[in-house]
Amino acid sequence: MTLHRLGQMRAAGEKIAMLTCYDAAFARLLDDAGVDVLLVGDSLGMVIQGHPSTVPVSLEQMVYHTQSVARGNRTAWVIADLPFGSYQESVSQAVHNAVLLMQAGAHMVKLEGGGWTVPLVRALVERGVPVCAHLGFTPQSVHALGGYRIQAREEPAAAALARDAAELAAAGASMLIVELVPSTVTRSLSASLPLTVIGIGAGSGCHGQVLVLYDMLDLTPGKLPRFVRNFMEGSGSIAEAVQRYVREVKDGSFPDDARHGY
Numbered sequence: 724m725t726l727h728r729l730g731q732m733r734a735a736g737e738k739i740a741m742l743t744c745y746d747a748a749f750a751r752l753l754d755d756a757g758v759d760v761l762l763v764g765d766s767l768g769m770v771i772q773g774h775p776s777t778v779p780v781s782l783e784q785m786v787y788h789t790q791s792v793a794r795g796n797r798t799a800w801v802i803a804d805l806p807f808g809s810y811q812e813s814v815s816q817a818v819h820n821a822v823l824l825m826q827a828g829a830h831m832v833k834l835e836g837g838g839w840t841v842p843l844v845r846a847l848v849e850r851g852v853p854v855c856a857h858l859g860f861t862p863q864s865v866h867a868l869g870g871y872r873i874q875a876r877e878e879p880a881a882a883a884l885a886r887d888a889a890e891l892a893a894a895g896a897s898m899l900i901v902e903l904v905p906s907t908v909t910r911s912l913s914a915s916l917p918l919t920v921i922g923i924g925a926g927s928g929c930h931g932q933v934l935v936l937y938d939m940l941d942l943t944p945g946k947l948p949r950f951v952r953n954f955m956e957g958s959g960s961i962a963e964a965v966q967r968y969v970r971e972v973k974d975g976s977f978p979d980d981a982r983h984g985y
């Protein structure tokens with residue numbers, strides 16, 4: 724997988740299937756099952772380390788997991804999260820830490836937020852680091868956002884999100900993850916922006932979908948948000964569950980806005 728191929732898929736209307744991935748064994752399994760993009764998400768702080776948020780995850784831990792995923796992967800595109808505190812200080816801090824993730828085996832880095840992140844995105848792209856932005860609910864800001872809640876429900880917030888997304892695209896971001904926003908908001912972003920929009924709890928009108936691997940494999944304890952679907956239900960193995968996810972993202976049957984959307 725390449726950035727060019729991902730752009731071709733978007734242009735052709737072929738949906739992109741992305742899952743989070745944190746180790747070599749799952750990287751191999753997901754790649755073999757046809758997952759297009761592996762996201763070494765800082766959600767590992769919650770699902771692997773047991774923290775209540777992604778805030779405690781360190782850059783060193785992201786480098787370790789990115790190296791593990793890169794060793795197991797053969798063909799998928801690999802994105803690594805810049806964790807909280809690894810890009811907030813300055814452009815030079817962001818560039819320095821993005822280089823460490825790229826050297827660990829990432830093909831692209833992801834950072835959260837709009838507005839203040841625009842100069843960081845521009846600097847990274849100018850220096851040869853592809854960037855995935857992340858708007859809507861941004862988990863590293865969970866305390867500032869007042870918990871896990873739907874974003875951009877009202878018109879002024881939806882307009883601000885669209886403005887942020889357009890600025891990030893103009894700065895050179897080639898992908899955007901949109902989390903926990905109404906389906907109508909994402910649908911219009913996907914139709915109007917020159918970048919690839921991937922949704923999580925953001926409806927079916929995106930160029931692709933991402934879920935946290937442990938959520939869709941039913942490994943996360945407790946009640947999951949409505950946008951998550953348990954793909955283990957009715958599957959005989961993990962590989963079959965992942966293959967079903969890929970198939971249903973690609974044929975448009977997951978997500979179903981009536982069941983999984985806001």
Ligand code: KIV
Binds near residue numbers: 743763764765
């Ligand atoms: O860290 C992560 O897994 C993410 C996804 C929720 C998109 O950012």
